[in-house]
Amino acid sequence: MILDTLILENFGAYAGIQRAELTPDPGRPVILFGGMNGGGKTTMLDAVQLVFYGARARISNRGKQPYKDYLRDSIHRGADLSEGASITLRFRRMMDGESHSFELCRSWRVGIKGIEETVRVRRDGLPDDMFTAHWDEVIDAYLPSSIAHLFFFDGEQIMELAEGGHAAEILGTAIHSLLGLDLVDRLEVDLKVLERRKRSEGLNDESLADLAAGRLELAQLDREQEQAANEEGRLVNEAGRLAKEVAAAEDKFRAEGGELYEQRSGMEVSLAGHKAKRSTAEASLRELVAGPLPLVLLRDQLRAVQRQSQHEREIRHARTLVEALEDRDQQVLGALQIEGLPAAATEALHRALAEDRSRRSGLSKEPLLLDSPDELAPHLDHLISVVLPSQEGQAKKLLAEINALDEHVARVESDLDRVPAADRIAAIQNDLNLARAAHTEKLAELQLLKVKRDHLAKRRADLEVRVDRIGADQFDQVVARDDRDRILKHSAKVRGTLEIFRNQIVKRHTSNMETLMLESFQKLLRKAELVKALSINPGTFEVTLTGRDGKDLPFDRLSAGERQLLATSMLWGLARASGRPIPTIIDTPLGRLDSEHRKHLIDRYFPSASHQVLLLSTDEEIASDYLESLRPAITRTYMLDHDESKGSTTIKEGYFA
Numbered sequence: 001m002i003l004d005t006l007i008l009e010n011f012g013a014y015a016g017i018q019r020a021e022l023t024p025d026p027g028r029p030v031i032l033f034g035g036m037n038g039g040g041k042t043t044m045l046d047a048v049q050l051v052f053y054g055a056r057a058r059i060s061n062r063g064k065q066p067y068k069d070y071l072r073d074s075i076h077r078g079a080d081l082s083e084g085a086s087i088t089l090r091f092r093r094m095m096d097g098e099s100h101s102f103e104l105c106r107s108w109r110v111g112i113k114g115i116e117e118t119v120r121v122r123r124d125g126l127p128d129d130m131f132t133a134h135w136d137e138v139i140d141a142y143l144p145s146s147i148a149h150l151f152f153f154d155g156e157q158i159m160e161l162a163e164g165g166h167a168a169e170i171l172g173t174a175i176h177s178l179l180g181l182d183l184v185d186r187l188e189v190d191l192k193v194l195e196r197r198k199r200s201e202g203l204n205d206e207s208l209a210d211l212a213a214g215r216l217e218l219a220q221l222d223r224e225q226e227q228a229a230n231e232e233g234r235l236v237n238e239a240g241r242l243a244k245e246v247a248a249a250e251d252k253f254r255a256e257g258g259e260l261y262e263q264r265s266g267m268e269v270s271l272a273g274h275k276a277k278r279s280t281a282e283a284s285l286r287e288l289v290a291g292p293l294p295l296v297l298l299r300d301q302l303r304a305v306q307r308q309s310q311h312e313r314e315i316r317h318a319r320t321l322v323e324a325l326e327d328r329d330q331q332v333l334g335a336l337q338i339e340g341l342p343a344a345a346t347e348a349l350h351r352a353l354a355e356d357r358s359r360r361s362g363l364s365k366e367p368l369l370l371d372s373p374d375e376l377a378p379h380l381d382h383l384i385s386v387v388l389p390s391q392e393g394q395a396k397k398l399l400a401e402i403n404a405l406d407e408h409v410a411r412v413e414s415d416l417d418r419v420p421a422a423d424r425i426a427a428i429q430n431d432l433n434l435a436r437a438a439h440t441e442k443l444a445e446l447q448l449l450k451v452k453r454d455h456l457a458k459r460r461a462d463l464e465v466r467v468d469r470i471g472a473d474q475f476d477q478v479v480a481r482d483d484r485d486r487i488l489k490h491s492a493k494v495r496g497t498l499e500i501f502r503n504q505i506v507k508r509h510t511s512n513m514e515t516l517m518l519e520s521f522q523k524l525l526r527k528a529e530l531v532k533a534l535s536i537n538p539g540t541f542e543v544t545l546t547g548r549d550g551k552d553l554p555f556d557r558l559s560a561g562e563r564q565l566l567a568t569s570m571l572w573g574l575a576r577a578s579g580r581p582i583p584t585i586i587d588t589p590l591g592r593l594d595s596e597h598r599k600h601l602i603d604r605y606f607p608s609a610s611h612q613v614l615l616l617s618t619d620e621e622i623a624s625d626y627l628e629s630l631r632p633a634i635t636r637t638y639m640l641d642h643d644e645s646k647g648s649t650t651i652k653e654g655y656f657a
Contacts, residue, residue, distance in 0.1 A: 001143075002612055003048075003583050004101075007088040008651075010079035012043040015648035020638055024612050028635040033616045034656050035640030037248055040649035041616035042154065044640070045587045049152055051087040051106045053145045054119070054136070060154070061241070063234035068115040071108045077647060084109025084116075093142070094581075100124055104135075143582055150575045151610070154587035156240040158567045214467035221460045228453045235446045242439040249432040251620070256428050257420040264419050271412045278405040285398045292383065293391045299384065306380035309372045316368070322357060329353040506538040517543075517573030524565045524600050543570070561597035568601070572609060583612035590621040602626050607633035619656045627655070 003022045008014040022031050035041045042060050049057040055067040062070045075085045086107035092099055103122040108115055121131040121138075131138050139145075149157065260267075295302060332353070336346055370376075518534040525531065531553060533546035545566075547553035555563060575584070589606070590598050602622070606613055607630070615622065622630060637655040642648070 001091055001093040001580075001582055003089065003091045003614070005088075005090040006044070006047065007086075007090075008044075008047055009087075009107075010076040010083070010085040011047060011087055012074050012076065013040040013642065013647070013649040014043065015076050015078055015646070015650070018649070018651040020651050021636065022612070022614065023635075025635045028633055029609075029611055030606060030613045030615060030630060030634045032622065032630070032634050032637045032655065033614065033640055034619065034622075034637065035616065035649070036642060037244065037618060039640045039642035041618075041640060042587050043649075044616060045152060045154060045585055047087045048089065048585060049148060051089045051104055052139055052143070053148065054106065054117070056136075056145045058145075058149060061237060063237050064230045068117075071115050071117065072110060075108075075110075081110040102131075143580060147574075147578065150571055150578065151582045152585045153571060154616075155589065156243060158564055158571075210470050214463060214470060218460065218463055218467065221456060221463065225453065225456050225460065228449060228456060232446065232449050232453065235442060235449060239439065239442045239446055242435065242442050246432075246435045246439050249428075249435040253425075253428050253432045256425060257418055258425055258429060258432070260415055260419045261422070261425045261429075264416065267412050267416055267419075271409060271416065274405050274408045274412065278402055278409065281398050281401045281405065285395060285402070288391055288395050288398070291391065292387055293395060295383070296388050296392050299388065302380055302384055305370070306377050306384065308370055309377040309380065311366075312368050312370055312372065313374045313377060315366050316374075325353075325357050329357065510536045510538055513573055513577045516576045517569050520572040520576070521566055521569035523604050524569055524597075525562065530562075561593045564593055565597060565600070568605065572605065575610070581611060583614065584610040585614040585616070587616040588621070589615050589617060590626075598626060599629065602629050606630060623656060 002024070006020045006022060008018045010016065020031075020033075024031060033041060033044065046057070046059050046061075050059065059070065065073070071085075072081075075081055079085065084107060086105060088103065088105040090101065090103045092101050094100075101124055103120075105120045106117070107120075108117040110116075119132060119135050121128050121135055123131060143151075329350075333346060333350055336349065514534050514536055518531070521531060521534065529548045531545050532548055532550070535544045535546070536542070537544070545553040545555070545558075547557075555566075558566065575582070586606075586609075590601060593601070598621075606615060613633075617623075636653070639652045639654045639656070641650050641652050643650075
């Protein structure tokens, strides 16, 4: 199926005729709608479901309201009630191997007898009376309303599934509908009704009275269960609305600097700590500067002094050596004369020794510029090669530490400068606290109602057993022939077969669903090795995750963002398992995900969720870098421009600036 055009006329916030072209280009499946909260995003999602399913549509804000009252209230407040409102959807789908175009129009108006609703279907440009008369059966054969939420959903549905409290129930309902097991359930109920009727045929008056009383009580419990289910639907809608109010209050609180205000004490402590560390580092640096560290600037001059000192030491050594040689030579020549050495030989030796002393005396004649002690050169060498490098390293480390601390101090001081005054934030914080309290109270009501529904279900099951026992006990006493007994036995056998069939079907198909859900989860998850297996209990439909260590991974071990990705993966996996080429529509798609989880949805889910994806986003969800990442997959964008003064929304091409 491909949705081509959506036309809204005086529906909800949409005044007049508003039109959106939805046909995607090849390889660019995304149609992106931008709108502020309260601007008509959810209304557009409701419109698609309403035009398809009418009274059976899952409408966000209908609650327990009767369908016709809802239709009346959904006519734009500025429109003529006698003209009413309408939703027209043009789409294409394959039938018998051929593509056919459809135009489905659902309109309603306030007439003499109240709300008058009309459904019209055109196929390939011509009116189709058969499809018009049997539209509910036609759409249920292609896309049953019970599984529409796998393709058309909003962020609150993801949140509800991610919280885990109703996950098994939601998953079980979806799997039953997906596999067509609701037909099996209806057949089982019909067989039970048949058995009770057959048993009642042979009962005495007293048993009949007991049976009638039991059935009346069953009917009353059915009504109470239906009321509780409707009430739960209303509470779920209210809880979703309150959750949005909490999110809006949190956004306002955050925008006004509320989070900074809450962190002020911690920031002040952090600032004092950074300043203390900076003072310590500066004191250490001053100690270094007071020592030999400044000599680093004279490193070349120190090396020159070291070389000169070493050279002068060599000069002194040369002078000492020359003086010693003169004394030795005099002694040697004197000794040779005493021994009577010939004068010629003595003269030759005297000349040779004199030439040797002359050669050696060149260095000794150089001047002593420093006239430093011999210990100066090694001391300077130690200073240059050991002391100064060590102190220079310490100084660089301290300077880097001081620079880093300066940055921390500047950043914290900047954050403190942005902290709002207490009186300014008090009213906003009070609104946030009230919104959270109302949401928590509604969740508590919802939990109490769930307990009530469980209690009613148990009472009904016990009563059903008692009613069946009345019929069975009396029937065994009065039955005269085998016909009814045979019918009852075969009916019970069929019900047993149906139960086995149901379990086998679920077991057979859950394996494929597990694989598709796990593939989807691992594709979306940034920690690819966090979850190695996913399994669904065929009886309870509870999902179990297995971690990289082979042990069960409880849901509460996942972050809030990871749980939302898991919920999205469940819906994605079920949609893929359905085998139906249905467009995906997502309202408020990114919820409260952090930046990295948002990027995974942008890069890995939205372009692949379906062949056609309609995204209804606020200005804080798909924007800036996320918008650029998604742009290659976008065919067109629309802006839902809401005018508060007129209370109306218009659909315009473009997106948030």
